[in-house]
Amino acid sequence: MITFQTPLDLVRVLHPESPVACVRPERVSTAAAWFQNHFPGDVLYAVKANPSPWALDAMYEAGMRWFDVASLEEIELVANRFDDAVLAYMHPIKSRNSIERAYFDYGVRIFVLDCEAELQKILEATDFAKDLTLVVRMAVSNDGASMPLSGKFGCFGDDAAHLLQAARSYADELGVSFHVGSQCMDPGAYRIAMDTVSNTIVQAAVTVDIVDVGGGFPALYPGMQPPELQSYIDVINQVFEEMPVLFNADLWCEPGRALVADSTSIVAKVELVRDGRVYLNDGAYGNLFDAAHCKWPFPMEVHRVSGKTSIHSKPFTIYGPTCDSIDVLDGVFDLPADIQEGDYIEFGMMGAYGTAMSTRFNGFGDTKTYRVRNSISQTMYETQAEEQRRYENNVIFLPRREA
Template identity: 35%
Template sequence: MQMRTAALQKKVEAEAVFDTHPEVSLDFKYVQAALKEGYTKPFLLVDSNLIRNKARRFKATMPLVHPHYAVKANPDPRVLRTMIEEGVGFEIASISELDLLLSLGVPAAEVYYSNPMKARAYLEYAASKGVEWYVLDSIEELRKIVSVKPDAKMYLRIDTPNIGSDWPLAGKFGTHASEIQAIINEAVKLKADLAGVTFHVGSQCRNPQNWRVGIERAKKVFADMRRVGLTPRLLNIGGGYPVRHVKPIPSIEVIGEVINAAIADLPKDIRIMAEPGRYLVSDTAYFVCRVVGTATRNGKRWMYWDAGMFGGVIEVTEGLRYEILSDRTGHSIPWSIAGPTCDSVDILMHDEMLPADIQEGDFIYLPNAGAYTTAYASNFNGFPLPDVIVL
């Protein structure tokens, strides 16, 4: 057993650096065809067939883990419909996401309310619509949920390492180990149905060991729950499954091997679910925008796109790096890249090596940008929201 664990660990480390598994990506010919129709504003071109492939691959890799798509990643109704057709469930952050799902015919019981901080009015609304499962990570949220819906089924979001995640989510949420017992005791006192554990390893997580640690911690919490008479029935291993950009990533198969090994000894009456967002939509899409102008400032070259941090390209501001493509083939020079607004925070990157001959009017293509792009975009400064085209 130890040999196997050591061998697996070695394989994971090797794979994490030299990922040889083929990853899908939207075929660029579809982008070229869309541009032939004309261009008026930035757009995201999504291939729903690739969403289907990703959903199937996720399920095939982890047959015991039910995927519940994180709607926030890309809430386009056509994307959601494809998930429904593939038998994927959902997790939500707000009641407008819930309404969207209900309007598409998703049963409320398939929807998990995974935002650890929910307005009382939102809880009342979700409860009235039939949502059964609610997350919490504090005593106050436990009391709030129980006061609105005494028979709510609840899962505790615990703190877990976000080491090696390009978009860390630790810090804002997740009960610290030292506070878990007090929440469990309060659940017993309130006769509340605290029945599960969840964690989030951080988005675009390139370190499979974070899931192993999260699952081990969850098992300890299950034991603490059982000790006081609670009945754990849910393990929710959250999101974080990465897609290919410019850094090496472990494939879903490598991550799945770690997760499958970690969940193998869980009792059969514990439902295991995950909340993939990025993994199911990112590499099914290209984000396309255009250079509105270039400039030289203090000897440095700048280019300005018609989509910046307010127009869908916000994730670069926290360290995520897209592959950036253009039709130019000139030698590379360091560019500063900014969005079109007058706000000085709307700067995307410095020293990005791109062709020196990029000019006003050129198209910029960001592969694998189907998640957290259009979902983040606003009309700030009067610029239009990007279009979403779904094939």
């Protein structure tokens, strides 16, 4: 992959006409290694967060072998890349055909479910296989999360207890899983979720081989200061010891965002500026889905090929390129007052749910990928001193505020 020292170098050399993903594979490797060294169990990378080949390769190089996949396409992507990958099909609602293909063509043995109809489907599609690991996804509180994911998946109460019993009678290994919601800011959320799960296991009176605490681990978005990742691990480790599961039960986690968020920035070109509006060639239907839909701030920097931008700033609304009026970033942004066509805006912290979300709407969505060395994205995996130094040297903050 072609490497540039900075995004400004990149725009000076390439004058890119389509959005660019500036990627830092070493950030992914650092995060993957950290999780594998500190989490007292197996770490499954949630591929949905960023399925880019460079990200998968960086995971693999850091020793990641377990992958949480959500579709047949993700299964094919990972299985065709890594012979020794262990795949867990963690989408609670799967097509019959994809279960069959996963089991018979790709050797997948781990399937999640949250209702009896899905259990029946998995059993039928695998010819009532005897070597299944069945993981029951439970619904838990998402109160600690900046992006709650509750309401769509997961079972609870008597339904969950009955499903555990039903799955136990077919499973070679039985697991329980949950998701506390993405960008979880409170390690205590894992305790609450694990206590909920424990109560249901006691009610169901089944033996449980695996506890999967899901994803939700945070990244360092500007203005959001989650506790250190180690404190999440400590809570999980401590509560796991108290759970009514087999003494040799396995502990799993499925981080997505925390492994990739700080690895990528998106550089988008300014196509037009008028009346306090900046129109970019990337937006809510492209790589900036997260920036448009999550209302938290992202680090931003303006790059001008011909020289410095004004130090004076003005509030602007930022629009994406499609004809849809909801293709706009929430809030207003203080950008250089003289921002103009041909300038570029770099958005940091776009490695999770960034390029992964891009659509082809209106024919946009073409994104080039280059490796870049410096970064405007903060990371959970550096010491504070290193971070502080980098910030003082490099980064201008252009945080959003309410419109």
